[in-house]
Amino acid sequence: MSFDFVTSGKPPISPREKKFSRLLLLFEDLVKVPIFGCQHCGECILSSTAFICSQRCPKRLRNGPCGGTGEGGTCEVYPDRKCVWYRIYYRSKFLNRLSMLYKLNKIHNWNLEGTASWLNVFKKRIGAPIFFVRGDKQKVKEILSDDIQRKN
């Protein structure tokens, strides 16, 4: 059994890279913030959350909603807001990306906070985003039947 669920801090971020990262962050400010509500966590999981930033959740959950989603999908902490994960679910369904929700997202590396995700992808600190999902329903079925096989 492999337990690879902590984002690695390697290679360490060099001062030069930090400067370059700031430049890329400007791009994130202009594009990712207005479109996806990006919070600059530096460890982008937008592709597994149907392109809605999950880090706007007051608990910053990366693996699905807490138990407090209210009637009509309201957030328990700020009742005037919609639960981010409620929106992610319906968007995933609409975009046929439900299989992406089964992914276990790794524990956040706080060293990467405020760095550019693309640079981290390039440096192989985090995995590359998956833009296209084909045969979503089939994939969900495979995920579920895989478990049954493993049991036997």
Add this chain to the structure above:
Amino acid sequence: MTFKEKIESGKFIICGEICPPKSCDGDILREKSKYFKGVVDAVNITDNQTALVRLSSLASAKILLEEGVEPIMQMTCRDRNRIAIQSDLLGAAALGIQNLLCLTGDHQKFGDQPEAKGVFDLDSIQLLATVAKMNSGFLLSEQEMKKVPDFLIGAAANPFAEPLEMRLIRLHKKVKAGARFIQTQPVFDMDLFAHWMEKVVEMGLHEKCAILAGVMPVKSVKALYHMKKEVPGVKINDEYIRRLENASDPKEEGKNVAVEMIRTLRTIHGVRGIHLMPVMWESITPVIVQEAGLGTI
């Protein structure tokens, strides 16, 4: 037989719940433990529930262990980062605590100190995976431990919040991360619960973990109103409210409803046990267990 062995043996499980006091008076816990000894299989110890400061769940669990009641220590991610969590877990293992319930934790806004910093370094699923990793002999830093803990890990599930499919995905992830038993939010609407359970059975999750249905006996209809209004993610059947409204003795009626509920829950396919959680009414637990015909252990 330990709680772990009971879960593996397929026996019908009964869990209780104790809320530690808001002071350093351990005798309150010793007093309360009498209601549970020989009545239930294990008792949940809440970890600063609804973000109110209480006697720590680690210390409370140790006290219960001394009293001969098997504790299920709750561990939330609100108050600790990954370093504190792993350290507390090692401490718990050293004290002989074997059962854990991994939760994300209520937001600090619901407590009496909303200005506190919420940590949420991990979420419940990542916490489950962390404990599973520790069970296999490693800390998160990949450092190997000389003595390996052996926790039975559980998680919570809410069958009533929308959307249902997202709840099932999350349950699936929790089981995959290592949860061996699942305690649900209190059931106040049997139809909704039965529907959720059907889906769980369809996914085959009931075979990989023991599903323990939550039952919350209430003293008065006021408590129900409060639950409906203030506690998010709880759905209450109108008939339930009506029954308590019309009852001449709401305490008695609250108990009767809980007993009936347990009888119905036992008949639902896939339900492996009951998690009784009367809030500040621990004394009712043995009465309900006896009247529901669950007998002594």
